Amino acid sequence: MASEKVQTLTDTNFDQSVLKSPQTVLVDFWAEWCGPCRRLAPTIDELAHDYDGRVVVGKLNVDENPATQSRYSIMGIPTVLIFKGGEIVEQVVGLADKTTFKKLIDKHV
Amino acid sequence: MALRDVVIIGSGPAGLTAALYAARANLKPIVIEGLEAGGQLMLTTMVENWPGFRDGIMGPNLMEEMRAQAGRFGAEFVTDSVTSVDFRHRPFTTRTAHAEFQSRAVIIATGASARLLGLPSERALIGHGVSTCATCDGFFFRGKPIAVVGGGDSALEEAIFLTKFASHVTLVHRRDTLRASKIMQDKAVSNPKISFAWNSEVDDVLDPAAGTVSGIILRNTVTGERKTLAVEGLFVAIGHTPNTALFKGQIETDPAGYIVTNEGTRTNIPGVFACGDVQDQIYRQAITAAGSGCMAAIDAEHYVDGLPQHVGDVTELSSEV
Numbered sequence: 001m002a003s004e005k006v007q008t009l010t011d012t013n014f015d016q017s018v019l020k021s022p023q024t025v026l027v028d029f030w031a032e033w034c035g036p037c038r039r040l041a042p043t044i045d046e047l048a049h050d051y052d053g054r055v056v057v058g059k060l061n062v063d064e065n066p067a068t069q070s071r072y073s074i075m076g077i078p079t080v081l082i083f084k085g086g087e088i089v090e091q092v093v094g095l096a097d098k099t100t101f102k103k104l105i106d107k108h109v
Numbered sequence: 110m111a112l113r114d115v116v117i118i119g120s121g122p123a124g125l126t127a128a129l130y131a132a133r134a135n136l137k138p139i140v141i142e143g144l145e146a147g148g149q150l151m152l153t154t155m156v157e158n159w160p161g162f163r164d165g166i167m168g169p170n171l172m173e174e175m176r177a178q179a180g181r182f183g184a185e186f187v188t189d190s191v192t193s194v195d196f197r198h199r200p201f202t203t204r205t206a207h208a209e210f211q212s213r214a215v216i217i218a219t220g221a222s223a224r225l226l227g228l229p230s231e232r233a234l235i236g237h238g239v240s241t242c243a244t245c246d247g248f249f250f251r252g253k254p255i256a257v258v259g260g261g262d263s264a265l266e267e268a269i270f271l272t273k274f275a276s277h278v279t280l281v282h283r284r285d286t287l288r289a290s291k292i293m294q295d296k297a298v299s300n301p302k303i304s305f306a307w308n309s310e311v312d313d314v315l316d317p318a319a320g321t322v323s324g325i326i327l328r329n330t331v332t333g334e335r336k337t338l339a340v341e342g343l344f345v346a347i348g349h350t351p352n353t354a355l356f357k358g359q360i361e362t363d364p365a366g367y368i369v370t371n372e373g374t375r376t377n378i379p380g381v382f383a384c385g386d387v388q389d390q391i392y393r394q395a396i397t398a399a400g401s402g403c404m405a406a407i408d409a410e411h412y413v414d415g416l417p418q419h420v421g422d423v424t425e426l427s428s429e430v
Contacts, residue, residue: 031248033248035147035151035152035169035244036151036245039146039151069249073237073238073321074237074249075237075238075249075250075321075322075342076235076242076245077245077246091236093235093236094235094236095145096144097144097190098206099206
């Protein structure tokens with residue numbers, strides 16, 4: 001069950017919700033068929049909860065949003081990108097634990 | 110903090126079978142699942158060599174069943190990774206970022222993780238055309254030519270799986286014969302979308318500056334000749350490295366990093382047992398991992414049964430058990 005604090009990002013809302021956001025934004029690129037992505041999901045939910053109001057946490061389904069997937073050359077999932085001021089400031093490919101994400105986020109909050 | 114009988118580190122076939130047996134022996138095991146919970150089978154599709162399933166079973170489903178089965182008998186699960194262990198003092202301590210567990214016995218079932226070639230260009234392009242997981246990333250290579258490096262069953266399984274997406278798969282192997290089982294070799298050789306680059310090593314991956322894979326440079330291991338193969342993806346399936354960094358300096362390992370076990374699953378520290386791929390560089394099968402997980406639980410049960418009730422006494426016993 002995904003947390004309601006996690007935003008659903010799409011090709012349509014990506015510019016507005018991520019690139020133009022005044023806050024730091026964490027984006028989880030995922031797909032239904034990706035086992036490791038499902039394993040990462042609870043961590044993403046917890047991060048959304050922990051950073052509520054300070055960092056935007058969103059998920060982008062690569063199956064449904066190919067334009068954003070190809071724009072960032074995402075060729076492996078899960079991939080997590082952290083954006084600040086419309087620029088990628090951190091990138092994590094594959095699984096990582098919550099502590100790792102927290103350290104990366106805290107550099108940009 | 111409650112003292113436990115046994116902490117199990119890892120949740121692949123070895124860890125979960127150990128959990129099942131330990132739970133049924135009333136040892137109330139706690140399983141710390143780790144980052145790659147479920148182990149290597151979570152990244153496979155159809156498993157055709159797990160006995161009891163004549164038509165095969167999907168790897169992730171098999172692991173889900175194993176976890177539920179251990180849970181049914183009372184095994185507890187912690188969805189976290191171990192950050193450090195202390196096997197020098199008793200009871201043993203196992204720590205995660207959020208908790209600490211003390212136990213009379215520990216079963217190590219941390220398995221092995223995919224090995225990389227070790228090229229800087231390879232590392233730079235992980236997630237952008239370089240992958241160690243065909244089932245995760247194959248989808249992104251629809252209609253594209255790709256290469257798979259390796260010569261074992263896993264490499265061939267990945268190559269065959271990837272033909273569902275890729276326009277062509279070149280299997281790159283440093284020798285002129287494969288290690289893989291005959292049945293997998295036959296499947297690969299008869300697949301019209303797979304060709305072989307024999308006696309070849311990957312010297313470099315192009316093009317880190319562009320942020321995508323546009324080719325690989327192959328070096329012939331016999332002639333030394335170098336040539337570029339135009340591919341848009343590179344899947345690395347050259348084997349695994351045991352996950353033993355956590356135990357460095359505390360548990361005896363062989364030069365390759367595998368935990369040394371004696372008389373079943375015993376490590377050099379009485380009360381610490383190891384099972385599965387972390388101590389096996391010969392068989393490395395799900396079924397052998399599960400078998401050794403069962404052994405570790407039985408060994409741990411015997412060990413715990415032989416301990417006195419008071420933990421304080423245990424320290425002096427340690428060298429004789």
